[in-house]
Amino acid sequence: xxxxxxxxxxxxxxxxxxxxxxxxxxxxxxxxxxxxxxxxxxxxxxxxxxxxxxxxxxxxxxxxxxxxxxxxxxxxxxxxxxxxxxxxxxxxxxxxxxxxxxxxxxxxxxxxxxxx
Amino acid sequence: xxxxxxxxxxxxxxxxxxxxxxxxxxxxxxxxxxxxxxxxxxxxxxxxxxxxxxxxxxxxxxxxxxxxxxxxxxxxxxxxxxxxxxxxxxxxxxxxxxxxxxxxxxxxxxx
Numbered sequence: 001x002x003x004x005x006x007x008x009x010x011x012x013x014x015x016x017x018x019x020x021x022x023x024x025x026x027x028x029x030x031x032x033x034x035x036x037x038x039x040x041x042x043x044x045x046x047x048x049x050x051x052x053x054x055x056x057x058x059x060x061x062x063x064x065x066x067x068x069x070x071x072x073x074x075x076x077x078x079x080x081x082x083x084x085x086x087x088x089x090x091x092x093x094x095x096x097x098x099x100x101x102x103x104x105x106x107x108x109x110x111x112x113x114x115x116x
Numbered sequence: 117x118x119x120x121x122x123x124x125x126x127x128x129x130x131x132x133x134x135x136x137x138x139x140x141x142x143x144x145x146x147x148x149x150x151x152x153x154x155x156x157x158x159x160x161x162x163x164x165x166x167x168x169x170x171x172x173x174x175x176x177x178x179x180x181x182x183x184x185x186x187x188x189x190x191x192x193x194x195x196x197x198x199x200x201x202x203x204x205x206x207x208x209x210x211x212x213x214x215x216x217x218x219x220x221x222x223x224x225x226x227x
Contacts (some may be wrong), residue, residue, distance in 0.1 A: 006160065033215075042120075042206050042217030044158075056213065091160070107152075107159035 002026070004108035006092050012114045013082045021077045021111045025094030032075050033105060034067055035091040043091055047074060050098055082115045089113070118143050119207045122218035130226045135169030135179075135194040137221045144189065147211035149190045151181055154204040154220075163205075166190060177201070199225050 005024045013019050025032050031050055035043035036059075046065070048056040051072035060067070064083075069075040077088055089112050093105040122195045123138040141147060151163040164175025171183045181192045190207060207218040 035217075040219070042219045044217065045215045093160070104162045104165075105160075107161070109157065109159050 004092055004094050006090075006108040006111050008111060009109065010112050010114075012116060015016050015079055015083060015115055018078065018080045019082055021079075021090050021113070021114060023075045023077070023092030023094075023108060025049075025073065025092070026077070026106055028097075029094035029096050029106070030072075030098050031084055031105075032069055032094040033093040034075070034077050035093070035097070036061075037110070039088070046077070046090075078111075082113075084115050087113055087115045088116040118147070118209065118211055118214060118216055120207050120216045120218040120220045122205075122207050124221050125219065126222045126224065127221055128224040128226055129197050131199055132196050134195045135192070135223065136223065137192040137207075137223065138155060139190045139192065139218060140188050141190065141207075141209045141216075143209065143211055146183075147209040149181075149183060150208040150210070151175065151179070151190075151192050152206045152208060153164050154206065156203075161208065163192070197223075197225050199227070 006023045012071050034046040037043040047061040047067045047071040052069050064080045066078045089110040091110045094106045095108045119142045121140045149166040152160040153163050154160045163179050164173045166173050166183045173179045179194050204212050204220045204222050209216045
């Protein structure tokens with residue numbers, strides 16, 4: 001079956017541009033997570049959705065970062081006025097359970113964002 | 117603050133020899149702990165998880181991990197390495213609503 005997909009896989013943006021990263025979770029998965037993975041580091045939690053509700057956005061690094069999941073399926077992570085420090089791989093994961101991490105998270109391949 | 121420490125950034129073993137990837141966590145009480153593997157250009161995949169049941173947890177592909185509260189450790193082991201095990205491995209802790217990833221250990225398998 002289809003896994004978690006993310007698009008685009010690679011994105012190059014000039015500093016100051018806005019970008020939108022898309023995540024298609026596994027159909028029927030209730031929970032959706034976004035992570036940021038800098039080069040040579042482990043993923044860092046950004047935000048968590050349960051259906052369309054954003055229950056935790058404590059990991060978003062600044063108010064330039066915004067995530068939505070309006071219909072409880074596809075999610076978009078938007079970064080406004082990109083900065084060089086935003087360069088990273090952005091990972092999306094979905095999970096069938098409502099308790100989030102107590103169920104296996106299925107990860108997408110990530111979007112590599114490079115800000116020049 | 118809660119943290120996850122993977123003690124080795126790189127580990128090299130010969131094919132057919134045991135694998136040990138070390139992970140320590142800091143927490144005032146037992147968290148839920150996970151190991152994930154990341155192959156190049158592929159998404160992270162769950163190997164195993166500990167959620168306060170048995171302290172010895174068996175995962176996929178012959179991996180297992182033992183939770184040792186006294187040592188605050190959750191080391192990942194495999195009796196015999198295979199070439200296909202070459203990848204990045206992440207130890208992850210979940211506690212108090214926070215998800216913490218270690219920095220990762222890259223496992224190299226020597227022929």
